[in-house]
Amino acid sequence: MSMETLPKQSGLIPDGIVSRILRQLQSGWRSIVIAVPFVWLFLFFLAPFFIVAKISLAELAISSPPFSKMIEWTDGTIMTIRVVFDNFAYIFDDPLYARTYINSLKISIISTFFCLLIGYPMAYGIVRSGPVAKRLLLFSIILPFWTSFLLRVYAWMGLLADQGTINGFLISMGIIDEPIRMLYTEFAVYIGIVYTYLPFMILPLYANMEKLDATLNEAAADLGSGPINTFFKITLPLTMPGIIAGSLLVFIPATGEYVIPDLLGGGNVQMIGRLLYNEFARNIDWPVACAVAIVLLMLLVLPMAIYQHYQGKASEGVTGE
Amino acid sequence: MLGDQISTDQNATDRPWLNSDAEPLIRIRGVTKKFGEFVAVNNVDLDIHQGELFCLLGGSGCGKTTLLRMLAGFEVPTSGQILIDGNDMSDVPPYERPTNMMFQNYALFPHMSVEKNIAFGLQQDKLPKDEIEDRIHAILKLVELQDYKKRKPQQLSGGQRQRVALARALVKEPKLLLLDEPLGALDKKLREQTQFELANIQDQVGITFVVVTHDQEEAMTLSTRIAVMDKGEFIQIGSPTEIYEFPENRFVADFIGSANILEGQIVEDSADHVQVLTDIGELNIEHSQPVQKGAQVWVALRPEKIHLSAEAPSEPQPNQSKGIVEDIGYLGNSSIYKIRLESGRIIDVTAPNQIRPKSRSHGITWEDTVYLTWDPSSVMLLNK
Ligand SMILES: Nc1ncnc2c1ncn2[C@@H]1O[C@H](COP(=O)(O)OP(=O)(O)O)[C@@H](O)[C@H]1O
Ligand SMILES: [Mg+2]
Numbered sequence: 001m002s003m004e005t006l007p008k009q010s011g012l013i014p015d016g017i018v019s020r021i022l023r024q025l026q027s028g029w030r031s032i033v034i035a036v037p038f039v040w041l042f043l044f045f046l047a048p049f050f051i052v053a054k055i056s057l058a059e060l061a062i063s064s065p066p067f068s069k070m071i072e073w074t075d076g077t078i079m080t081i082r083v084v085f086d087n088f089a090y091i092f093d094d095p096l097y098a099r100t101y102i103n104s105l106k107i108s109i110i111s112t113f114f115c116l117l118i119g120y121p122m123a124y125g126i127v128r129s130g131p132v133a134k135r136l137l138l139f140s141i142i143l144p145f146w147t148s149f150l151l152r153v154y155a156w157m158g159l160l161a162d163q164g165t166i167n168g169f170l171i172s173m174g175i176i177d178e179p180i181r182m183l184y185t186e187f188a189v190y191i192g193i194v195y196t197y198l199p200f201m202i203l204p205l206y207a208n209m210e211k212l213d214a215t216l217n218e219a220a221a222d223l224g225s226g227p228i229n230t231f232f233k234i235t236l237p238l239t240m241p242g243i244i245a246g247s248l249l250v251f252i253p254a255t256g257e258y259v260i261p262d263l264l265g266g267g268n269v270q271m272i273g274r275l276l277y278n279e280f281a282r283n284i285d286w287p288v289a290c291a292v293a294i295v296l297l298m299l300l301v302l303p304m305a306i307y308q309h310y311q312g313k314a315s316e317g318v319t320g321e
Numbered sequence: 322m323l324g325d326q327i328s329t330d331q332n333a334t335d336r337p338w339l340n341s342d343a344e345p346l347i348r349i350r351g352v353t354k355k356f357g358e359f360v361a362v363n364n365v366d367l368d369i370h371q372g373e374l375f376c377l378l379g380g381s382g383c384g385k386t387t388l389l390r391m392l393a394g395f396e397v398p399t400s401g402q403i404l405i406d407g408n409d410m411s412d413v414p415p416y417e418r419p420t421n422m423m424f425q426n427y428a429l430f431p432h433m434s435v436e437k438n439i440a441f442g443l444q445q446d447k448l449p450k451d452e453i454e455d456r457i458h459a460i461l462k463l464v465e466l467q468d469y470k471k472r473k474p475q476q477l478s479g480g481q482r483q484r485v486a487l488a489r490a491l492v493k494e495p496k497l498l499l500l501d502e503p504l505g506a507l508d509k510k511l512r513e514q515t516q517f518e519l520a521n522i523q524d525q526v527g528i529t530f531v532v533v534t535h536d537q538e539e540a541m542t543l544s545t546r547i548a549v550m551d552k553g554e555f556i557q558i559g560s561p562t563e564i565y566e567f568p569e570n571r572f573v574a575d576f577i578g579s580a581n582i583l584e585g586q587i588v589e590d591s592a593d594h595v596q597v598l599t600d601i602g603e604l605n606i607e608h609s610q611p612v613q614k615g616a617q618v619w620v621a622l623r624p625e626k627i628h629l630s631a632e633a634p635s636e637p638q639p640n641q642s643k644g645i646v647e648d649i650g651y652l653g654n655s656s657i658y659k660i661r662l663e664s665g666r667i668i669d670v671t672a673p674n675q676i677r678p679k680s681r682s683h684g685i686t687w688e689d690t691v692y693l694t695w696d697p698s699s700v701m702l703l704n705k
Contacts, residue, residue, distance in 0.1 A: 218395055219428035221415040223442030223493065233441070237432050 049297075056290035057083045067287050087291035097275070097292070101299065104272040107186070108255040111193040112201075115250045116243060118194070119201035123242075126202075127209040138206070141199050153192055153263050160188050160264070184266035192260040197253070201246040208242025244310045252300050272296055336560075337370035338546060344407065346371045346496060346529050347392070352401030354387050354553075361387040363553035364401070374523050374530045376540040379550030380576075385533040386425070388550075389499050392531065393422045406496055416445070421495040425502045427486035429474040435461075435485050436470040442493045460492040463522060480511050487519075491526060500532045504539060516542045537577050541565065549573050570704050574621040580701075581622045581668050590614050594697060596639075600664045605639040606700040619703040624669040626699035629658060630692045631685055641694045644668065646687055660691060668693065 058067040059082075072080045091097045126137045144152060159165045160182040167179035182188055212235070220230040258273030265271070272292065280289035337343045345368035354362040362384040369375045377385040390396040391403060394415035403410045405419060421442070430438050436457060443453045461467045464484040474482055483503065490498055503519065504512045520543050523530050534540050540547050541561040549556045549564060549572070557564060557573045568574035571582060585599035590612050597604045597620055604620060612618070634641055642662055650657035658670045670693065678684055685691055 213426070213428065215424050215426060215428040216430060218393075218415070219422075219424055219430070220441070221395075222393060222420075222422045223489070224416050224445035225441070226416055229445070234430060 052290045052293055055286055056087055056294050057085070058287045059084050059086065060285055060287055065286065066284055087287045088295070090288060091291055091295060096270075097295075100270045100272050100275050101295070103270055104255050105299070107189060107193065107261075107269070107271060108251050108257075111190055111197065111254050112247050112251045114190070114194045115198050115201040116247060119198055119205055119246060120239075120243070122198075123202045123205035123209055126206055127212075141202050144199065149196065150259065152196070153259060156188070156192055156195065157183060157263060160191070183264065184268050186265065186269050188264040189261050189269050189271075192264040193254050193257060196260065197250040200249040200253075204245040204249060205239065205242040208239050208245070212238055241310055244306070248304070248306075252304070255300060256296055336545070337372065338368065343370055345369060346373075346406055347531075348402075348404040349388075350402040350404070352388070352391060352398045352403060354384070354391060354396060355399045360553055362391070362398075365553075365555055367548065367555065367558070369529065369531060371529055372527055373545045374520065374532065374543055376544035376547045377531065377533045377550055378537060378540040378547050379535065381535055383550045384553040385535075385550055386501055387553075389422070389501055389531065389533050392497070393420055393499050394418050419496040420499055421490040421493050421497075422499040423486045423490045423501065423503050425505060427474075427482050427506075429482060429485055429489070431474055434471050434473055435466060435477070438474070438485060439489045439492050442489060446493070456492055460488045463491075463525070464488045479506050479508075480515065483507060483515070487522070491522070491528070494526070495528065498528050498530050500530060502533055502535070504534075504536075512536075512539070513542075519543060541577075549576060551576075566701075568621065568701060568703065571619050571621070574619075574701060574703055579624055579669060581624065582703075583620050583622070583666075585618055585620055587612055587614050587616050587618060595702065597700075597702070600666055601642050601662055601668065603639055604700050605697045606702055607698045608702050612702070621701045621703055622668075622695060622699060623701075624657065624671040625655075626695055627668070627670045628694045629660075629670050629672050629685065630694070631689060633692050634694055638694070640697055640700070641692065642668070643690065643692050646685060646689045646691055649685075649687065658685065658691075660693065 054070055055067055058070060060066060061068045068082060070082060072082070074080065122141075126134055126141075129137060157164075161167070162179040162181065162183065164183065166182070167176075170176045171179065182191075216234055216238070217230055220234050221227075225233065256273050256276075257271060258277055261269045261271040262274055262277075276289050276292045276296075279285045279292060338345075347367070347369040349365055349367040349369075351364050351366060352362060353360065353364050365388065377388060379385055387396060391398050392405075392410075394410065394413060397411075410418060430441065433441065439457050439460060440453055443456060448456075457470070458467075461470055464487060466481060466484055466488065469477060469481060469485075474485065477485065483506065487500075487503065490500075504515050507515060516539055532540075532543060534543075541564075544561060546558060546560055547564050548558045551572055557569050559567070564573060564577055568577065568580075574580045575582060583599040583601060585597040585604065587595055588598045588603070589596035593607060595606050595608045595612055597606055597618060599620060606620065633643075644660040644662040646658055647661045647667060648659040650659075653674070655671050655673045658672065660668045660670055662668060
C-alpha cells in the first residue's frame, strides 16, 4: 500500500500512526501470504520445467554438464542461440519409445482401473462404518506409509519370487508342483502398482463419499428405486469427482513409475520411467532423457486438464447443498 | 331432526375415524422401536383413514421421525405390525411400499434438475414418456414451479426446494404421503402461507398425509387429527379442537397453547358440575363425568378464556378472582397480562386489543387492580 492513499495527517495523533502502521503491516502480510504459493510454484515447478525443457533442446556434448550451451557469446557482443529438435526427432523415430509410452499408459490405465475396482467398495465401506471402526480403517489405509516404499516393494519380491512365500505355500499344500512364475512379469508390476497406489484412490473417494448425504439413497428407495438402480443413478454420478480425483492421483504417478517396473518387472516390462533412467544414468544422454520427460509431461497434461475441469465442477455442484 | 341428519353425514365423510365400519388405510398395532436399550417408540396403536391429514406432534426427540420412518420402511419395528391398505408391511422394502416421503432436509438429488428430480420416481414405475411429461407438467403447475424446471436444486430458494420435494413425492400419487417437518426450514411468514397451500393441495389431490411437526400452530392449522407424542408414546389423539379445548391431561394442556394449570381438591360433585378448591379460589366447573369427592385434581384455564376488567363484578360469583397487574406483554394484536392474585400466584390472561388506545396511558396498566371472571365451561378438568 502506498502512502498517498492514506489521508494526510497534520500533527502527531498517536492513534492514527498506530493504526496506519498496523494497516501497512497487514497489507504486507497479505501480499506475503499470496506470494507463497507463487514462489513455491515458480521455484519447484516452473523453474525446473524450463531447465529440463532447455536441456531437451540441447545437444549431447562431452563436457560437464554433458550438453551444449543454448546461448553463446562471441567476443562478448554477438549472441548465438542454438536450439536443436534432434532429441525429439530421435524419440519419434525410434519405435522403442512409442512402444514404451504406450505400454506405460496401458499398465497405468489398467492399474488405475483395478485400484478403482478395489478402492471404491473399500471407501464406501469405510464411510458406512461406525465412528470407531472408521478411524481404525482409515488409519490402516495410511499405515503402510510409515514403512519405506522401497522396503514394501522388496517385500513383494520376496512374496512373488519362484522360491518365494506364495509359491512355497502353494507347493507345500500340494496345489502345484512347479513354482508359478510371478516375479519379473507384468503381473508383478500390476500387483506392485495397485498395492502402492491404492491409498491414493481410497482417500479422495472417501473424502467425496463422506460428504454424500445418506438420505439421498433413502429418497431414491422411497421413490421406488432398487439398490442397484440407486447406485448407478445417484451414488455413482455424485461420487464422480472422487473417482476422477483418485484415478488421476493413481494414473499420473503410475505412468512415470520407475522403481516398481524395475524391481518387480525386471527387464521384461518396459515402462517409460526405466527408459528415462537408462538414458540419464547409463547412457549419460541428458538431452534425450529430458526430451523423454517433456513428452511424458505432455501426455499427462491432458488428464490434468480434465482433473481441473471436474474439480471446478465438483466445487460448484455436488457440495453446494 | 334435519340437524342430526347433516351432522351424521358429515361424520361419515369429514371425520372417517368416527365411523367404526370404515376400513382404515393405516393400522399401527403395538409398534415398538428400540435403538439398543433406548425405546424411541413405545407400543403405539393408531388407525389413520383415507383422506386424513394426520399430524404427529411432539417435542424434539419424542420419536415422531422414527414412527414416520417405520411407515416408509426405513426402520424396522422391534415389535408390532404396520398394515397399509390391509397389507402387512413387515417384509416390504421402502421401494415397494405405496408410500412416498418428503424428507426433513428435502433430499433433492443435487445432480438433477427440478424436472429430472420429479421424473425419477415415475421412471421407476416404467411409465410411458408422454405420461411422465404430462404428470410433471401438471404437478409443476400445482406447486407453481413451471418456470424453474431446468434449474438445479442449489439454484432454488428454500421455499422452492420445499415445493420441489413435495412435487417429487406427490407426483407418484402414493396412497400415503409422509412429510417430516415439511415447513421446518422456512421462515415464519412463508411457513404460515405454505401451511394453507399444503392443506389446499392435500384437499385437491385427496391423498392421505401424515405430517410430523414440533410446531403446534402448524399442527392445528393443517390437520384433521393430531396425535400428541411424548417419550415415544401417544398422549392424546383427537381433532385440533378436541386437543385444544378438551385436553385429557396436564401434558397436553401445557404443550398445546398456553394454560394456567392449578392443583385443586374436589369439594363437591353434582350432576353437571364440580366444585374444585384451588389457590385462586373455588372453581365451579361444568363437568358431567363422575369424580371422587376429596380427590386431588389438576385444572387448566386458558389465558384467553379469562375476562379482565377494571371494575368489580356487580355480584359475587364462584368463578372470579382479583389481582394486581404485574407485567404486560404487548403483542400488537393482543396483550398478555401477568396478574398477581392475593394468594401470590401469577395468572396469565390474554386480551385482544380491539380498540386502538388514544394515548399511552389508556386502558389497564401496571399496578392496576383488576378483576378476573370466566365462564364455568371454560375450566378444564384434567386427569393426572
Ligand atoms: N438410528 C438411531 N440410532 C439411535 N438412536 C436413534 C436413532 N434414530 C433416532 N434415535 C433416537 O430416538 C429418539 C427419537 O428420535 P426421532 O424419532 O428422530 O425424534 P423426533 O421426534 O425429534 O423426530 C431420539 O432420542 C434419537 O436420539
Ligand atoms: Mg424429527
